[in-house]
Amino acid sequence: MHDLLIRGGTVVTASGPRKLGIFVDDGLITSLSTDEIDSNEAKKIIDAEGMIVVPGGIEPHAHIGGPRQPERSGAEVVSKAALLGGTTTVMDFATQIPGHDLYHALEEAEERWSGNAYTDYAYHPILTNGADEDSISQIKQLTKEGIASFKIFTTSIRPPSPQMQNNHTDFGRLGTIMEQVSDSGSILLVHSEDDEMVHYNYDRLKETDEWEWWNMHRVHTKQSEDVSFRRVSRLAELKKCPIYFVHVSAKEGVEEVSRCRAQGLPIYGETLHNYACFTFQDYRSKNGMKYHTYPSLKGEEDRDSLWGGLMEGSLSTIATDLVSTTWEEKIKFRTVADVTGGHNGIETRMGVAYTEGVVKRGMSLERFVDITSTNAAKILGLYPRKGVIAPGSDADITIIDPTVDKDLSLDDLHLEDYSIWEGYRVKGWPKSVVLRGNISVLEGELLSKPSQGEFLPRCISSEVLEGPVC
Ligand SMILES: [Zn+2]
Incomplete structure (x- = not known):
């Protein structure tokens, strides 16, 4: 007798949506069946009649709080919200601090996560400003x-302040880092903006006394993204280094990713669901800094371009860039120089992508699965263990109820005390979630414990590193 059977649902596999039963044993998917399935064949049954059954979501970009970032929510709170929102794997960062190496950063990350994880998890080490040869090696x-993935920033993002560590990597050092990444079979995540342009823009706005937060898109500009993406992709081409551009925000970024991919370069782009749904006009609303995530929201044409990229394939993933803080913390800083970045929307990512993509724009269910799960698994080295409903893969499964049609309220959400998605109308919402065969959320009710999540070692396939496969 099987451990679990999910039956009657429309299951989205790599070959498309189909009515299938999913059998699970020892945490793995063991078989998919098209036959009428008898309830006697499994110890537990989930009835998914009328539901859309997809691989558990993979959040590729989340910043989890720890002792050095006490204002940010920690792994337990964030992974619980992720799970309730249909995400079963969360990828955090392990930020190097001056005077310490990457192993120290990974130990800090492990302390944050170990025993506090409702989801499975992994981390991308971030090399800090002036990273030395030892760390790079x-x-x-x-x-x-x-x-299998490392991150750098091409800008320090903000004017120097004690609030934010400087993680700016200069282009000389970046070349060496790219060589190491290329030789090792990993991928480089890049926060790509032109540092000189960004800091010049800060200086200009200071001089003209336009220091309010709603000018953020005039600091972190489209042109800065344009110039920086081209410079990074050119260096990556010379160094044969695969790149994953995090939080693409502008039309120019989408176009550069697309141009590189057309040439066969292993360049991938991620965007964020708040970038795809809001613009810099929203900064003008009361406490409109709540919408802000670095680099910045851009305009209407950019939002359209981001959706274009998600629909036709030049963007591979939709992420959150999660930083979860209280409302008080989020609105405390009110100038372009110090606004709190990050987006506490890890729980809304799947539901918003479904509503905006599948329901409003006619995105195929396969493409929805690609941008919310499969592509992150492939690019970041979790595939085929994660990101696909197939025999042999982990039984990480999210069941979406497509009949849900409601305005989100804070009661629906489980992170800190505000959400930019309050009042947003969702059409379709994750209802039940299975992590490695464990029924973790059933009909919206949390059944699992924070000891459930496991650390995930990763290995990226050579096809992903050689050309743009997804
Ligand atoms: Zn980030």
Whole structure:
């Protein structure tokens, strides 16, 4: 007798949506069946009649709080909200701090997550400003140990302040980092903006006394994204380094990713669901800094371009760039120089992508699965263990109720005390979630514990590293 059967639902596999039964044993999917399935064949049954059954969501971009970021929500709170929103894997960062190496950063990340995880998890180490040769040379060893992605910033993002560590990597050092990444078989995540342009823009706005937060898109501009993406992709081409551009925000970014991919370069782009749904006009509303995530919201044409990229394929993933804080913390800083970045929307990512993509824009269910799960699994080295409903894969499964049609309220959500999605009308919402065969959320009710999540070692396939496969 099987451990679990999910039956009657429309299951989205790599070959498309189809009515299938899913059998699960020992945490893995063991078989998919088209036959009428008898309830005697499994110890537990989930009836998914009328539901859309997809691989558990993979959040590729979340910043989890720890002792050095006490204002941010920690792994337990964030992974619980993720799970309730249909996400079964969360990828955090392990930020290097000056004077310490990457292993130290990974130990800090493990302390945040171990025993506090409702979801499975992994981390991308971030190399800090002025990273030394020793740290850079750890990339190869770490890749062998299952840490398959690293992140750098091409800008310090903000004027110097004690609030924010400087993680700016100069282009000289970036070349060396790219060589290491390329040789090791990992991928480089890049927060790509032109540092000089960003800081010049800060200076200009200071001089003209336009320091309010709603000018943020005039600091972190479209042109800065344009110039920086081209510079990074050119260096990556020279160094044969695969790149994953995090939070693409502008039409120019989408176009550069698309241009590189057309040439066969292993360049991938991520956007965020708040970037795809709001514009810099929203900064003008009362406490409109609540919408802000670095680099910045852009305009109408950018929002359209981001959706274009998600629909036709030049963007691969939709992420959150999660930083969860209280409302008080989020609206405390009110100038372009210090607004709190990050987006506490990890729980809304799947439901918003479904509503905006599938329901409003006619995105196929396969493409919805690609941008919310499969592509992150492939690009970041979790596939085929994660990101697909197929025999042999982990039984991470999200069941979406397509009949849900309601305005989201704070009562529907489980992170801190505000949400930019309050009042947003969702059409379709995750209802039940299975993580490695464990029924973790059933009809919206949380059944699992924070000891459930496991650390995931990763290995990226050579096809992903050689050309744009997804
Ligand atoms: Zn981020």
